[in-house]
Amino acid sequence: MKLAVIGTGYVGLVTGVALSEIGHTVTCIDVDPVKIEKLRNGVPTIYEPGLEELMRRNMDAGRLLFTSRHREGLSGAEVIYIAVGTPQRLDGSANLDYIRRAASDIADHIERHVIVVIKSTVPVGTNRRVRALINSRTKGGVQVDIASNPEFLREGSAVSDTFRGDRIVIGTENRETADTLEKINRPFGIPIIKTDIASSEMIKYASNAFLATKISFINEIANICDRLGANVEEVAKGMGMDHRIGPDFLRAGIGYGGSCFPKDTSALVQIAGNHHHEFNLLQSVIEVNNHQQILLIEKLLARFTSLEGKKIAVLGLAFKPHTDDLRESPALVLIPKLAALGADIAAYDPIAADQARKLLGDNGILYTHQLRDALSGADCAVIVTDWPDIKKMEAATYTRLMKRAIVFDGRNCYRLDAMRKSNVEYYSIGRPAHIPELIS
Ligand code: NAD
Numbered sequence: 544m545k546l547a548v549i550g551t552g553y554v555g556l557v558t559g560v561a562l563s564e565i566g567h568t569v570t571c572i573d574v575d576p577v578k579i580e581k582l583r584n585g586v587p588t589i590y591e592p593g594l595e596e597l598m599r600r601n602m603d604a605g606r607l608l609f610t611s612r613h614r615e616g617l618s619g620a621e622v623i624y625i626a627v628g629t630p631q632r633l634d635g636s637a638n639l640d641y642i643r644r645a646a647s648d649i650a651d652h653i654e655r656h657v658i659v660v661i662k663s664t665v666p667v668g669t670n671r672r673v674r675a676l677i678n679s680r681t682k683g684g685v686q687v688d689i690a691s692n693p694e695f696l697r698e699g700s701a702v703s704d705t706f707r708g709d710r711i712v713i714g715t716e717n718r719e720t721a722d723t724l725e726k727i728n729r730p731f732g733i734p735i736i737k738t739d740i741a742s743s744e745m746i747k748y749a750s751n752a753f754l755a756t757k758i759s760f761i762n763e764i765a766n767i768c769d770r771l772g773a774n775v776e777e778v779a780k781g782m783g784m785d786h787r788i789g790p791d792f793l794r795a796g797i798g799y800g801g802s803c804f805p806k807d808t809s810a811l812v813q814i815a816g817n818h819h820h821e822f823n824l825l826q827s828v829i830e831v832n833n834h835q836q837i838l839l840i841e842k843l844l845a846r847f848t849s850l851e852g853k854k855i856a857v858l859g860l861a862f863k864p865h866t867d868d869l870r871e872s873p874a875l876v877l878i879p880k881l882a883a884l885g886a887d888i889a890a891y892d893p894i895a896a897d898q899a900r901k902l903l904g905d906n907g908i909l910y911t912h913q914l915r916d917a918l919s920g921a922d923c924a925v926i927v928t929d930w931p932d933i934k935k936m937e938a939a940t941y942t943r944l945m946k947r948a949i950v951f952d953g954r955n956c957y958r959l960d961a962m963r964k965s966n967v968e969y970y971s972i973g974r975p976a977h978i979p980e981l982i983s
Pocket of ligand 1: 549550551552553554555572573574575578626627628629641644645648662663664665694695696697698802803
């Protein structure tokens, strides 16, 4: 089929590329001409493993096109996907300005009936409002049908998630639209759930809220383990073997970040509040996460008393490994706090170091793509992102490069038994500290 995708961010670009890979002809549209220029040259504008190869293959086959002109991109499309951002407003609600803009763009340029599919995460009721908005503004009485098709990909594994997802959710107002969407998606070979629009919109928020709850829950258990001398990893293993609980999302750490969980949990609290329901459980999940992000600062201050003039290596800046996305990364909370406490910071990330410099400014911070440069002469290291090269590093590398091998591991990257055999002073989350006798 002939499809168009509005927005070429993490979701739009991966969706466009994946739909072309299963045989559709897809035109991706973005308002940012710089992004479009890069994409037209076969260069992905985001870092996502496996994306570039897939993108080039489908461009070469003539199935994947890019444009910054809506008229050109929407012309002849039978189905139009909206994959623009829905960032958080100051009051926690979802900002739908980009969605409204995309809806107006569609209304201005379509000349016949199309199906509009909203992939962006939007509050319940948005799909119906977008359908009404478009239908009230098209020329010549052209009408659209609407479908909610929320996205569940995870940054860092977006391509494989799209081809090996657990389910595809399709919310529609009529059978024909549901059948068309099912036909488009059938080649993915993933189970398809067809439902009404409100339930589809809610499935996305409820899923993210539940996953965030699991993370905050295990982090609270970790904080209690810290006080009791128990090991949260052992606890999570014992819990996760119960099939009613499951082992995923039970890894304690310094909290969730990224472009989805923080904003979607806040938005769901707002949505509930707008309908006179206090979502107390989810509010607590958010509070726990906010505190978890600064836990390492508390641990550092308990160890050093003052951080003035201490050289601190911050290892990992992206909100999780295998992505260059810094949105809501704990690093963006930690680094300004460490700087305010007088620390001398060397910040390492294999992919996102330059992007972090743009967001946080130079401010005397060394940004580097080299682990060695960040660790050389450091008084301590703080692990924020569990990139594979950090996880693979031998304990001896810390002792060799650092002034004092003191590591605060916010992602529980290393096995405790390995660290116990080392000369690294090691603090992690919800696991007993290791303080070698050699270090004072
Ligand atoms: P993003 O900010 O990375 O990308 C949005 C893109 O849309 C930008 O390139 C922007 O220039 C473009 N855009 C905005 N208005 C436009 C318009 N009128 N016409 C054409 N292009 C326009 O956003 P994202 O991370 O891809 O997220 C998109 C949506 O998907 C959000 O609602 C998000 O919550 C949801 N989502 C994201 C993820 C994720 O991991 N990033 C996962 C699942 C769902």
